[in-house]
Amino acid sequence: MVRHALIAFAAAAILVAAVDVHGQGGAATAAQKPATTGDATRGKPLYLEYSCYACHGYNAQTGNGQRLLPARFTQQQFTLYIRTPRTLQMPAYSTKLLSDAEAADVYAYVLSLPREPQLKDVPLLNELPK
Numbered sequence: 001m002v003r004h005a006l007i008a009f010a011a012a013a014i015l016v017a018a019v020d021v022h023g024q025g026g027a028a029t030a031a032q033k034p035a036t037t038g039d040a041t042r043g044k045p046l047y048l049e050y051s052c053y054a055c056h057g058y059n060a061q062t063g064n065g066q067r068l069l070p071a072r073f074t075q076q077q078f079t080l081y082i083r084t085p086r087t088l089q090m091p092a093y094s095t096k097l098l099s100d101a102e103a104a105d106v107y108a109y110v111l112s113l114p115r116e117p118q119l120k121d122v123p124l125l126n127e128l129p130k
Contacts, residue, residue, distance in 0.1 A: 036075045036108040038101070043109025046102055055090070060110045065090065068110045079103040 047053065047060075055065030073081060079100060082093045093103070119125055 034071045034074055034111060036104055036111060038075070038104030038106070038108030040105070040108040040112035042102075043105035043107070043112075046098070046106050047109050050093070050098070050106075052106065059116070060113050061116050069113060069115055071111055073107075075104055075107050078107045082106075 052060075053063065055063045056068050057063035057065075060068035071078075082090075082098070082103060083095070085092060098106075
């Protein structure tokens, strides 16, 4: 009886872990809608002024740099990353160059951008023979 209970518990734990990995768990849901203290209206000119679009695209999803949407960082993680990027291709933006408030504004602007459509939502692709 104890063995069956342990097997059931282990199976439930694996199922919960699998659901979280695929973005269906509670923590992942909160990450899908990150919070920001920034202002997207102030962030747009900063995104353009600092040429973020050159690597990340005008929609933060289509450049040669990392896709910024869907957001994988919280505001704090985003700010930390732009201060100390893990790649040599991205310049570091110190607080002398970009304040924490301005970084929050850029983050808010990125979050305000519309997501690219899913393939199933592109009419022309749906007309292709299967």
